[in-house]
Amino acid sequence: MKNLASYIDHTLLKPDCTELQVVALCNEAREYQFASVCVLPTYVALCANELEGSEVAVCTVVGFPLGANMTSVKVAEAIAALDAGASEIDMVANITAIKSGHLNLVFADIQQVTQAVHQRGGIVKVIIETCLLTDAEKIKLCHIVSQCGANFIKTSTGFSTGGATQHDVQLMHANVTAGVLVKASGSIRDYQTAQLMIAAGASRLGTSSGIVIVQGASPAAGTTGY
Numbered sequence: 001m002k003n004l005a006s007y008i009d010h011t012l013l014k015p016d017c018t019e020l021q022v023v024a025l026c027n028e029a030r031e032y033q034f035a036s037v038c039v040l041p042t043y044v045a046l047c048a049n050e051l052e053g054s055e056v057a058v059c060t061v062v063g064f065p066l067g068a069n070m071t072s073v074k075v076a077e078a079i080a081a082l083d084a085g086a087s088e089i090d091m092v093a094n095i096t097a098i099k100s101g102h103l104n105l106v107f108a109d110i111q112q113v114t115q116a117v118h119q120r121g122g123i124v125k126v127i128i129e130t131c132l133l134t135d136a137e138k139i140k141l142c143h144i145v146s147q148c149g150a151n152f153i154k155t156s157t158g159f160s161t162g163g164a165t166q167h168d169v170q171l172m173h174a175n176v177t178a179g180v181l182v183k184a185s186g187s188i189r190d191y192q193t194a195q196l197m198i199a200a201g202a203s204r205l206g207t208s209s210g211i212v213i214v215q216g217a218s219p220a221a222g223t224t225g226y
Contacts, residue, residue: 005034008032008034009207010036010037010210011037011039011206013039013040013064028210037059038060038206039058041060041077047085059090062074062089063091065092068096071109075116078091090154090183091110092129093128099132103140103144107144114126118149123152124152125152128153130164130165131163135171138168138171139171141153150180151180153172155168155182155186162186173202184197184206188205
């Protein structure tokens with residue numbers, strides 16, 4: 001198996017995070033050689049500068065955390081992030097459209113963002129917020145994400161009612177087409193959980209506990225977050 005750190009998107013998406021914390025995140029990502037830092041859009045340019053010359057990618061979020069933005073806004077947000085130095089975009093699918101059965105809208109939303117990002121050489125991860133969906137809805141979204149050619153399907157924003165589960169990762173891995181990978185995120189805070197998600201089929205992990213995970217330790221009591 002590849003190095004555990006290379007699975008991890010080292011994440012800081014708290015609304016009250018500071019510039020100093022983001023710089024520290026970049027330093028940690030460089031030291032531990034995480035796959036990326038995942039940060040708020042306002043910090044993309046800062047991270048691109050901090051990580052210049054390293055192999056750590058800059059990832060940011062689009063339509064976050066509800067997914068209900070108009071598609072044109074998501075596309076513009078993704079393009080602006082790529083122009084600022086991001087190379088990976090984690091977009092939130094339109095959850096309310098999914099729940100309302102408007103799958104054509106969901107498809108168009110994902111497809112247009114994916115096309116815009118791929119035209120600029122970026123990677124797209126589609127967040128479907130599994131905790132709000134039935135298994136049937138999750139499977140439909142696996143098919144839509146696959147048809148749209150996104151690079152990843154992702155479990156969670158970390159801001160809703162639940163995070164990644166072994167069941168959901170297995171279900172998603174079984175229902176996407178070859179070439180579409182699974183990112184597990186939300187509630188992954190220790191080495192054991194990370195290993196369970198990888199065994200279930202995750203190729204990337206979104207977590208703010210990356211250092212704890214790679215050190216194989218349990219988080220301190222009361223640790224919470226993405």
